[in-house]
Amino acid sequence: MTKAFRLIASTGIHKGDRDYQQDQVALLSHPRYNGCVLAVVADGMGGRSGGRKASDQVMMTARQLFERYCPDTDDASSLLEHIVHESHIVIRLTAISAEQEPHSTVAAFLINPRGDCHWAHAGDSRIYHFQGGRLLYRTADHSYVQALVDRGELTEAEASNHPHSNILIGCLGSESDPPVTMHLISQLQPGDVLLACSDGVWHYFSPAELASVLESLTPREATEFLIDKARSRARGGGDNLSLVVVRIEALADEKKLPPLVAPLTLSA
Template sequence: MSSLSQGYRIAASTGLHRGDRAYQQDQVMILAHPRVAGCALGLVADGMGGKSGGRTASDQVVMTARQVFDRFAPSEDDPTEMLRLLVVESHLMIKLTAITADEEPHSTIAAFLILPDRSAYTAHAGDSRVYHFRGSDMLERTIDHSYVQRLIDEGKITEAQANTHPQSNLLTGCLGTQQDPPVTLKQLDRLDVGDALLACSDGLWHYLTAKELGAIISALPPRDASEMLVNKARQRARGMGDNLSLALIRLDPMT
């Protein structure tokens, strides 16, 4: 995937691994816009709800995202409204499929959108994350909709303690539940050449610090970086790893 405008190209990679689980319930996708060069959407969806439920939910997120992104006209439509629609429509589609599913399908979502003018936007619900790196430095990341994040916000535990907290997997919001999902939308700082956006599920970020993520993403081409991130998370999980997924985009200078 490449864009010739403004002296950069978009280098991209995805990673997906079952971890040590019996089923793969994560889904991941990077899409180049069908009509507009330099416009791309990346997302991960971490499905939950038994062997069929979780995959049903994450599949719905990916299918809905394709449809919503295909309708999106970057020069006319509001990017945050498109991402909001993506989250809300995914939520409704999961609830519709729940009527026929054996299990209760739920999913997280973490998505980023890049436009040809290098503006970027994120949307998320649940504890899948989007990180923005400049070189190896993290500029920002999404804040999880989770029980342990609430404890961090209240000053009761630290981020380090949250990682080993027995209830670290409890979400305060996601897609497919009875209540409306949280829809957190954000416009990022305009991307510079060399910047990277990483969307990933907790099966990946749980095992790597932001410093480690940034160092690997800035040092290697996206495909090699994806492979190394997955391998590191797998080693550190020590046979207890969750499904893990990532979508990575970097703006590389034209050579």
């Protein structure tokens, strides 16, 4: 029998040091099934109008398909794949009449009422899974530098500062179908924290720093802190920022405040 739990969540978005916002973020509660939620981050690319049109299309498609989803009978992974592929098709159609070429990443996770969690991503927006102040798993970017890391030609630290770190090998709106990587958490546990974010956020933090922040602060506090810290570290050259934080707590812990497990030790 699945233990009852509650979700505490927050979203955040900021245009950073860009002139316009191309990121989009959403945390959707299912209109008919309590405890069923969908989190989506989309990082649009292709100029001011092109990138925003692309990320808007991801959000519109996600909302429409999620509203028709039934967790009792439908397959969550199939839903996420449909969101990615249908968004890709419409973005490609939009490109025919657009002055710029619209593209977008997507990082989405769906939590069912029984506690299973399904992920899908394409591009370099990421999803992280933390438990007890440590990283359990994260998505691997569909990017040029991630391919170098996978081949052992770069370390993770070298990849984050590589001059070609922004080159993607797959995303929505490209000529070829986007790569879609799936992941499953069969049962979420109290203390689990999920983070989905664009590269404008994760680029400025190590996994250990993210783990410390998310363990020490509430989702809303962590969202505000990460945006402020990323902007500070970008030193005037930061990208758009978007993120979703979801913490899983047991209902029995409802009256307890989350403990300050680890001090924040981030430097500028």
